[in-house]
Amino acid sequence: MAAGRFKAILTGIIAAAGFAALFSGAVYPDKAGDFISDFAGVLAQTDKLSISEMLASVKRETGIEMQVVTIRALDDFEAAQDGIEGYAADLFRNWKVGGDTGNGAVLLISVNDRQIAVEAGGMDEKFYEKIMTEVIQPGMVPHFKEDDYGRGIYEGARALKKIFSTPQHRRLPLWMIMTWAVLLSGAIAAVILLRKRSGNMVKKVKSVENAAQDLAPTDTGEWGGGSSGQW
Amino acid sequence: MAGIEKILSESDRAEIAAAIAGAESRTTAVISVRFEKRSGRDPMRNARASFTALGMRNNPDKNSVMFYISVTDRKFAVLGDDGINSKVGMEFWDSVRDAVIQQLKQKQFSLALCGGIGIVGEKLAEFFPAEKTEKARADSITFGQ
CATH class of the missing domain: 1.10.287 (Helix Hairpins)
Structure with missing residues (x-):
């Protein structure tokens, strides 16, 4: 009898866990600005201005829409399970960055998780590695280590602008x-x-x-x- | 490629492998499942590249079928070689795609793939029933970049 009850409880727990897993989904906030959503609150007003200005020029010159997003932790958006890359990709889709053609990119920084991800439309693994080794590691990580998020994001966005502006990543008319x-x-x-x-x-x-x-x-x-x- | 293997639990793998083995026992075709991290703009292009690289085009009946999933950018493709493609129409492939995608959206990888393998397996058994001869066997589940 006791064994039967134990089994029933265990089945209940497993079912509840399965149920929770099935319905646990990440939360997608609305964009907080044209180009920057500083949900973590790590950017000074002057940083926001200079970064926005650059992202506006990227859009003007190349047609590519770049969104910078900072969050405190993936957990805040119930996205720990998706990982930083998965959540960046989800935001990209959810916000329809770059319009119907996906001609855009999301730069996502999770401050407490100490993680950074970039998601761009139609990006393959080789291009992703290139961005990580050429932009994120050398351009952003050193500034982030000194908690200078404004400078890190500015440098990262500037380097991304350079990569996205090269002819092979610009859409031909x-x-x-x-x-x-x-x-x-x-x-x-x-x-x-x-x-x-x-x-x-x-x-x-x-x-x-x-x-x-x-x-x-x-x-x-x-x-x-x-x-x-x-x- | 480290990381994406985690997407399947041990039981998922066993279920998918069993579904493939069950379907393959009734046909001369080879079925495989391919996971990659990102597919770029066109999942079909990556699926074709993997299909060829894994030697799936070497099957004499040209009837092998691949289920391709890219995990981070959430794309899916089902791809069949000339033999099976000449027997079924675009509508069939679209129906497989729709059935699989519906489950993938719930992150039910095993259900999605086993369902798709079942549908495709039926068609393969109809047009290319099993013979006694041995066939070339691709790894049924593979992971790549």
Whole structure:
């Protein structure tokens, strides 16, 4: 009888834990400003002004929307389970940073957890590592260690601006892509025609074809099929 | 890749592996589940790269299927090789995707994947029923960057 009751209690505890895990979700506050949400209250007014000014210039010059967020602890937003990277990614999605195209980034600092994360639209792991080693470690961490969050964030945002402003991370306007596509397909068509007419052109044809192959992503493939989406 | 393995508990892994083994016992196809941290803009592109890298295209019937999940940016893809893709339509893949994503949103990884594997397994058994010959076996659950 006692064993049965024990089992029932245990089942109850497990069920309650499972229930809590199922419904525990992080909390997403509204943005506190155009570019800065200093929920931790670690930024002086002057810091906020200089950082805002720079982030506004990033948006003007590159179209990229960057949001700086400071929090005291992930726990305050029930996000400890998601981790700093997960919560940054969630804020990015929740706030629709960078609009529908996701042309933006979130820089999240959790002060008491002593953790920093960056989430940018369409970022792969290699790019993330690059940001961590080139921006976060050298530019921000030393200032944070001295509790100078204003300076650390300013330096970090400035370095991110530099990375995001390089051509490969700036979105090309559609007209430019179309022009290049037309020119490239014209060039390939011309080369194929020439190859038919002249044997000596074969070498050049090869090099242009190779160049075209280099431009194309190597692993998008034309095989198989499937479906994908966001969860 | 350290870290993302934690997303699956031991029992999740056992359930998913059992679902894969069960589905594979009825078909010549290979099924695998791939976890990565981030997928960049296009999860399908990463899924294709992993699919090829894991040798899943070497199956003679070209009927292997991969379930791809990127954990941090929360993307999902289901990808089948030419053989199975020629038998099922886009609508089928979309229905698998929708069923899996619905569970993933609740972070029910095992339920999501076992459900998806079940749906795909049925189709594979219908079009590519099991033979007695041995087939090349990819690792059923893998983790990457």
